[in-house]
Amino acid sequence: xxxVVQKYGGTSMGTIERIRNVAKRVAKTYDAGNDMVVVVSAMxxxxxxxxxxxxxVCEFPDNREYDVLVASGExxxxxxxxxxxxxxxxxAKSYHGWQxxxxxxSSYSKARIEKIEDENIRGDLKDGTIxxxxxxxxxxxxxxxxxxxxxxxxxxxxxxxxALKADVCEIYTDxxxxxxxxxxxxxxxxxxxxxxxDEMLELASLGxxxxxxxxxxxxxxxNVDIHVRSxxxxxxxxxxxxxxxxxxxxxxxxxxxxxxxxxxAVMHVPDKPGIAAKxxxxxxxxxxxxxxxxxxxxxxxxxxxxFTVTKADFKKALNITKEAAKEINASNVTADENISKIxxxxxxxxxxxxxxxxxxxxxxxxxxxxxxxSTSEIKVSVVVDAKYTELxxxxxxxxxxxxxxxxxxx
Amino acid sequence: xxxVVQKYGGTSMGTIERIRNVAKRVAKTYDAGNDMVVVVSAMxxxxxxxxxxxxxVCEFPDNREYDVLVASGExxxxxxxxxxxxxxxxxAKSYHGWQxxxxxxSSYSKARIEKIEDENIRGDLKDGTIxxxxxxxxxxxxxxxxxxxxxxxxxxxxxxxxALKADVCEIYTDxxxxxxxxxxxxxxxxxxxxxxxDEMLELASLGxxxxxxxxxxxxxxxNVDIHVRSxxxxxxxxxxxxxxxxxxxxxxxxxxxxxxxxxxAVMHVPDKPGIAAKxxxxxxxxxxxxxxxxxxxxxxxxxxxxFTVTKADFKKALNITKEAAKEINASNVTADENISKIxxxxxxxxxxxxxxxxxxxxxxxxxxxxxxxSTSEIKVSVVVDAKYTELxxxxxxxxxxxxxxxxxxx
Numbered sequence: 001x002x003x004v005v006q007k008y009g010g011t012s013m014g015t016i017e018r019i020r021n022v023a024k025r026v027a028k029t030y031d032a033g034n035d036m037v038v039v040v041s042a043m044x045x046x047x048x049x050x051x052x053x054x055x056x057v058c059e060f061p062d063n064r065e066y067d068v069l070v071a072s073g074e075x076x077x078x079x080x081x082x083x084x085x086x087x088x089x090x091x092a093k094s095y096h097g098w099q100x101x102x103x104x105x106s107s108y109s110k111a112r113i114e115k116i117e118d119e120n121i122r123g124d125l126k127d128g129t130i131x132x133x134x135x136x137x138x139x140x141x142x143x144x145x146x147x148x149x150x151x152x153x154x155x156x157x158x159x160x161x162x163a164l165k166a167d168v169c170e171i172y173t174d175x176x177x178x179x180x181x182x183x184x185x186x187x188x189x190x191x192x193x194x195x196x197x198d199e200m201l202e203l204a205s206l207g208x209x210x211x212x213x214x215x216x217x218x219x220x221x222x223n224v225d226i227h228v229r230s231x232x233x234x235x236x237x238x239x240x241x242x243x244x245x246x247x248x249x250x251x252x253x254x255x256x257x258x259x260x261x262x263x264x265a266v267m268h269v270p271d272k273p274g275i276a277a278k279x280x281x282x283x284x285x286x287x288x289x290x291x292x293x294x295x296x297x298x299x300x301x302x303x304x305x306x307f308t309v310t311k312a313d314f315k316k317a318l319n320i321t322k323e324a325a326k327e328i329n330a331s332n333v334t335a336d337e338n339i340s341k342i343x344x345x346x347x348x349x350x351x352x353x354x355x356x357x358x359x360x361x362x363x364x365x366x367x368x369x370x371x372x373x374s375t376s377e378i379k380v381s382v383v384v385d386a387k388y389t390e391l392x393x394x395x396x397x398x399x400x401x402x403x404x405x406x407x408x409x410x
Numbered sequence: 411x412x413x414v415v416q417k418y419g420g421t422s423m424g425t426i427e428r429i430r431n432v433a434k435r436v437a438k439t440y441d442a443g444n445d446m447v448v449v450v451s452a453m454x455x456x457x458x459x460x461x462x463x464x465x466x467v468c469e470f471p472d473n474r475e476y477d478v479l480v481a482s483g484e485x486x487x488x489x490x491x492x493x494x495x496x497x498x499x500x501x502a503k504s505y506h507g508w509q510x511x512x513x514x515x516s517s518y519s520k521a522r523i524e525k526i527e528d529e530n531i532r533g534d535l536k537d538g539t540i541x542x543x544x545x546x547x548x549x550x551x552x553x554x555x556x557x558x559x560x561x562x563x564x565x566x567x568x569x570x571x572x573a574l575k576a577d578v579c580e581i582y583t584d585x586x587x588x589x590x591x592x593x594x595x596x597x598x599x600x601x602x603x604x605x606x607x608d609e610m611l612e613l614a615s616l617g618x619x620x621x622x623x624x625x626x627x628x629x630x631x632x633n634v635d636i637h638v639r640s641x642x643x644x645x646x647x648x649x650x651x652x653x654x655x656x657x658x659x660x661x662x663x664x665x666x667x668x669x670x671x672x673x674x675a676v677m678h679v680p681d682k683p684g685i686a687a688k689x690x691x692x693x694x695x696x697x698x699x700x701x702x703x704x705x706x707x708x709x710x711x712x713x714x715x716x717f718t719v720t721k722a723d724f725k726k727a728l729n730i731t732k733e734a735a736k737e738i739n740a741s742n743v744t745a746d747e748n749i750s751k752i753x754x755x756x757x758x759x760x761x762x763x764x765x766x767x768x769x770x771x772x773x774x775x776x777x778x779x780x781x782x783x784s785t786s787e788i789k790v791s792v793v794v795d796a797k798y799t800e801l802x803x804x805x806x807x808x809x810x811x812x813x814x815x816x817x818x819x820x
Contacts, residue, residue, distance in 0.1 A: 057493045
């Protein structure tokens, strides 16, 4: 008898009919003799509705109350799924984050899981009960509700799988798995059968949207195998797992893009030690994550300093940066929301040179200007004008022969 | 400095604009130097939407999960009101039922408050924080979410006022107070300035809809003055308070009606001791409250046994009664959802005879047939065909001179 953790996203939970299908799928795995923990997201569209209400109140709603508000969506789904299963004659019980409890720190909207107490759930599992847990949410030490950020239900599922030492963590979504790039942009994008945690981390953080980045970090840390698959069919999906030899044979595994960032540039900054810290520490104090950072070579003792943040944090970050720029006598702050980040990812890069060069050449041939560059061991990212997103993705998918590569890997 | 508990219903919380108005009203009372605890209901319509989802799953959704589902509505309102107040620069903090905690028994959907721990709230009040509590909900000893039944937010407010020894409990609603009858039916219905707990209990239980009956029981038990008033203006409303001399001078204080009951009759019941118990105990086992009960005089050793339940419990009650009737060899069970209960209420009845006679005569003159009768010290209720509801209310309001009485009392 295995312990299976399954996670269903908002689309899979979008209507009562779909929730009933989820219940059938859960029941099938349970009937096969497995213990079951099911993590669910809010019904699709619900979280957006709640966020719209908050924004109707004011531009920057209170952080604690924002989490109280948006966590209500998952409360609805856990109850409905438990009802469905009980109506089908199964033992089932819903859990809020605080009922598990899933203990987090107090960084509202971006809380990190610190501890999962598993006695309550284990008791129910022993009793043959199907345990249904609200994804995306937890509770801090003061008893306030916290949320884990968009896509946080993935992290809830992986963290529960780690805490309960589950045999597998299945993440159900509305696509068949992880693709070499967005199939909406490249019709010849291929499903990847197996991908390493590190590659998935790069793809996730770069906007592949299939898994929340933190869930992959968690999975890597605790060695949880994640099976990403569709809730609308029985196809084998993508296994996210430890790196192995086969993976290294592939130079590039995928092309990711992210339209959800914005660029802030501080011009004519006096080039003195400590300037970067002075600009960035007010942002981290406000719990805003900065993604790419570029500082140009100094000219006449002055330099330009550019970075990107998510669009959600953009307005707040811009205000903070303008204040910080004044204090260090920087001449001007410019901003651009109209950008896109394009990335080429693959563990094979470690042992093969020339990926970056090939990428830059291909983009130049299409007349696409590169605004920022950032690299890691297994990825190269560039920022370009948002209007080139689709063109850039298609060109790179083609240049790195991904339709072919993925097909060969199968 | 006084401690004020205010409760705002779903209509008052119906849109962000209205929630903003509630925030202004709360702020005004706070600025006048009061400590504030605010209890809120779900935004109007939300609870109905959630109930509809549950009914889409199945006819009799699981009780525990039903409460998890419907309690989510209040979670949204507390967060939005706290956000509004914080955006206005006030200290405010939202509380779920479990965060207070408001401890109840485990009768899902009809839970009774057993204990309110007030340390958390008192700590916040001392700190100058406006405390916002989700109405309608609590938590049982096993840590499951419970709800107090429709209108339960009134009870939450009164129970909090009692626990915190508040100076006043203001129940804000969409009408100016308690009226001599429904102004939608009688255009000359008058607002009552002061009414006793007992009269209000009868009016509430008979469908006056302004206050949940249990909240009035609570108020009577703990001697909490309730001020029922409108959230859309600053008019003085109705004080619900201890009985005094003035109240006894008025023969009839109000006419109530209730279309929310259904009648179940068990025909040809063998008239032996213990029959009533055999019919009713399966209902109370299923946590269904029976309201009026009438048993006719026995004929040939057989009798008819009639009772009413709420329409929400009707289908379940009918199934249970059919089973029970079989066991006691009763010949037949008939049912009628198309009924209305009309009641005349007033503490003055205790010392004045003839109210019932006058009521029956007036209805007979209009050709309205009385199907069932039930009386208490301070009220007379009759069940009639639902189509006569408005006519019966108008006739009785007129016959007992209520437009005039209330005007005189002002």
